[in-house]
Amino acid sequence: MTAMEFLMLTKGPLFQAALAVFALGVLVRLVEIFALGRAHNYAAPRGSAVAGGLRTMYKRFEPNPGTFKAAPFDVVVGMVWHIGFIIALLLFIPHVELIKSTFGIAWPALPNPVVDAVTAITLLGLIAALVHRLAQPVKRFLSTPEDYLIWGVTFLVMLTGWLAYHRMINPYPLALGIHILAAEIFLVVLPFTKLSHIFTAFVARYYNGAIFGRKGVQS
Amino acid sequence: MATASPQRTDGRPAPTPQPTLGESLRRNGVSRRGFMQFCAATASLMALPPSMAPAIAAALESARRPSVIWLSFQECTGCTESLTRSFSPTVENLILDTISLDYHHTLQAAAGDAAEHAREEAMHANAGEYLVVVDGSLPGPKANPGYSTIAGISNYDMLMETVADAAAVIAVGSCAAFGGLPKADPNPSGAVSVQDLIKDKPVINVSGCPPVPMVITGVLAQYLTFGKLPELDQYNRPLAFFGQSIHDRCYRRPFYDKGLFAETFDDEGAKKGWCLYRLGCKGPMTYNACATMKWNGGVSWPVESGAPCLGCSEPDFWDAGGFYDALSVPPGRSGDMLLAAGAAGVAVGTGAGLLARSKARTAEKQHETVTAEQLEEKL
Numbered sequence: 001m002t003a004m005e006f007l008m009l010t011k012g013p014l015f016q017a018a019l020a021v022f023a024l025g026v027l028v029r030l031v032e033i034f035a036l037g038r039a040h041n042y043a044a045p046r047g048s049a050v051a052g053g054l055r056t057m058y059k060r061f062e063p064n065p066g067t068f069k070a071a072p073f074d075v076v077v078g079m080v081w082h083i084g085f086i087i088a089l090l091l092f093i094p095h096v097e098l099i100k101s102t103f104g105i106a107w108p109a110l111p112n113p114v115v116d117a118v119t120a121i122t123l124l125g126l127i128a129a130l131v132h133r134l135a136q137p138v139k140r141f142l143s144t145p146e147d148y149l150i151w152g153v154t155f156l157v158m159l160t161g162w163l164a165y166h167r168m169i170n171p172y173p174l175a176l177g178i179h180i181l182a183a184e185i186f187l188v189v190l191p192f193t194k195l196s197h198i199f200t201a202f203v204a205r206y207y208n209g210a211i212f213g214r215k216g217v218q219s
Numbered sequence: 220m221a222t223a224s225p226q227r228t229d230g231r232p233a234p235t236p237q238p239t240l241g242e243s244l245r246r247n248g249v250s251r252r253g254f255m256q257f258c259a260a261t262a263s264l265m266a267l268p269p270s271m272a273p274a275i276a277a278a279l280e281s282a283r284r285p286s287v288i289w290l291s292f293q294e295c296t297g298c299t300e301s302l303t304r305s306f307s308p309t310v311e312n313l314i315l316d317t318i319s320l321d322y323h324h325t326l327q328a329a330a331g332d333a334a335e336h337a338r339e340e341a342m343h344a345n346a347g348e349y350l351v352v353v354d355g356s357l358p359g360p361k362a363n364p365g366y367s368t369i370a371g372i373s374n375y376d377m378l379m380e381t382v383a384d385a386a387a388v389i390a391v392g393s394c395a396a397f398g399g400l401p402k403a404d405p406n407p408s409g410a411v412s413v414q415d416l417i418k419d420k421p422v423i424n425v426s427g428c429p430p431v432p433m434v435i436t437g438v439l440a441q442y443l444t445f446g447k448l449p450e451l452d453q454y455n456r457p458l459a460f461f462g463q464s465i466h467d468r469c470y471r472r473p474f475y476d477k478g479l480f481a482e483t484f485d486d487e488g489a490k491k492g493w494c495l496y497r498l499g500c501k502g503p504m505t506y507n508a509c510a511t512m513k514w515n516g517g518v519s520w521p522v523e524s525g526a527p528c529l530g531c532s533e534p535d536f537w538d539a540g541g542f543y544d545a546l547s548v549p550p551g552r553s554g555d556m557l558l559a560a561g562a563a564g565v566a567v568g569t570g571a572g573l574l575a576r577s578k579a580r581t582a583e584k585q586h587e588t589v590t591a592e593q594l595e596e597k598l
Contacts (some may be wrong), residue, residue, distance in 0.1 A: 002453065002454065002534060003453070004504075004534045004535060005532055005534070005535075006538075006548075007504070007539075008535060008538070008539060011539075011540070011549045011550065012549060012550055012551060015549045015551075015553065016549075016551060016553065016556045019553055019556055019557055019560065020556055020557075020559075020560035021560075022558075022560075023557050023560035023561040023564055024560045024561070024563055024564040024567070025564065026564065027560075027561050027564025027565050027567075027568055028564045028567045028568040028571065029568065030568065030570075031565050031567075031568025031569050031572060032566065032568040032569075032571045032575070034568075035568065035569050035571070035572020035573055035574070035575075035576065036571065036572050036575055036576060037572075037576065069281055090268070093478070093480065093496065093497065093545075094545060094546065094547035095547065097497060097544075097545035097547050097548055098545075098547045098549070100548075101544060101545075101548040101553065101554075102549075102553040102554050102557060103554065104554065105555075109478075110478070111473065111477060111478025111479075112476060112477070112478040113476065113477070114323040114478070115476060167464075167466075167467070167503075171453070171464075171504075172464055172503055172504045172508065173290075173504045173533075176503075176504065176546070193415070
């Protein structure tokens with residue numbers, strides 16, 4: 001197989017297949033959660049469940065002071081690489097073009113050197129997170145193979161993208177094909193692992209906030 | 220060569236000795252200075268030290284005109300147009316003119332049987348030494364040969380017969396090199412490339428739609444100088460010309476690096492000459508010499524004139540997505556696939572959720588209340 005055939009395979013049929021698995025898997029999980037519903041609460045509401053739910057969906061972005069005191073490394077490094085990942089994913093020009101062609105919507109993107117720097121920081125953050133996980137006995141004890149798998153697929157998609165941007169793998173169709181393949185592995189793995197937190201985290205936040213909102217207390 | 224030609228039996232005169240390239244060039248009014256400039260350019264293109272220029276000159280001067288048989292199959296004549304178009308008689312053009320082009324459909328005066336005789340004559344006279352240049356793809360051995368024939372001979376038969384005694388084959392243009400437009404999905408004529416069929420001879424691919432003229436003369440010059448074929452890349456293209464990507468040599472590259480892009484063909488960015496990535500430029504994945512050698516005698520090239528690179532020198536570029544879609548945009552209808560898979564996901568998820576609810580309700584219904592007495596009885 002030539003590099004070009006590999007690129008066409010990853011851009012064509014493999015991308016369609018990965019997209020199908022991703023959309024199917026994520027929606028099955030989310031819709032099942034919604035269809036299950038919540039047990040009926042017969043108590044009179046003291047506040048708005050919806051307002052409480054939405055507020056908590058946002059509030060959880062702010063680091064909790066207690067958590068920060070207990071584990072500053074996890075909060076700082078975790079936030080840095082999560083934000084970096086989202087910037088690289090959503091604000092890199094080639095990605096915006098891809099989203100525009102798939103969903104028909106587009107938004108302004110960041111200049112390439114900015115995304116390049118953000119990606120480098122994200123890669124360092126991911127490496128630091130792994131080192132910390134391995135070096136801390138408690139974290140290491142709590143880690144499952146799935147944790148290492150999702151670290152691997154996340155790191156690979158960032159690394160291959162960075163290498164392709166800097167044209168460090170030759171020829172370029174091979175570099176781009178490897179990056180697209182890494183992204184496809186990420187998409188396929190996502191619905192079946194903890195990576196689904198990308199979507200389910202917001203459902204959990206909403207329910208959490210809604211329960212407290214209905215009781216008229218802060219969550 | 221006349222001395223090597225076999226005894227003729229058809230009564231036609233044997234071929235006369237060919238003049239050397241140096242003689243032909245002088246006869247055509249090419250100055251020594253112009254000739255040496257060409258040799259120096261060739262040396263630098265092939266990444267040779269400048270001191271090699273005189274050696275190239277000496278070799279070219281004394282080279283006999285190599286016999287070239289040019290086969291045109293499923294092609295649009297764009298490659299021939301590219302190679303013959305020249306505003307003034309450049310050395311490149313004269314090199315092309317002064318090779319002994321013994322058979323070329325589009326350019327030769329002879330037609331029909333006479334043309335086919337010319338081909339056979341050149342083959343016999345120069346057996347084992349002539350070069351075969353092919354432009355255009357051809358219907359493969361399993362395809363209907365009727366899709367492309369010349370003088371009643373199928374392209375496949377003509378190629379196999381002509382290549383049998385050739386020194387090497389040069390596939391000119393993306394059709395001959397990779398199948399090109401005829402091979403594009405759904406490939407109705409079963410088109411294949413030259414390298415799909417020729418396995419026992421060196422095949423040099425000079426891809427492009429059309430290729431840069433200097434590339435073919437460069438390959439010929441190298442063959443005449445060193446008597447061997449150039450170093451090739453993974454697609455059998457001369458590394459000297461196809462070793463670097465358009466993107467890496469593009470004069471608009473600084474705009475890409477700065478993140479400055481034209482978003483339409485007539486916006487401010489386009490007028491300022493910013494990068495054409497978002498308009499579909501395939502420069503990052505395309506390996507060719509356009510950015511360095513340019514077209515029309517160095518006047519301009521597609522990106523310089525504001526058109527994104529189509530990636531025409533790469534295999535299957537016709538099927539590699541829209542010409543004006545960014546490189547990152549996949550071919551096919553991803554949105555439809557996403558909708559279909561999403562709808563299926565909603566259906567399956569709803570089904571699974573409702574199933575779980577009904578299970579819970581059934582369990583609730585089957586729940587029996589017991590009194591303390593009943594429990595005590597059971598115990």
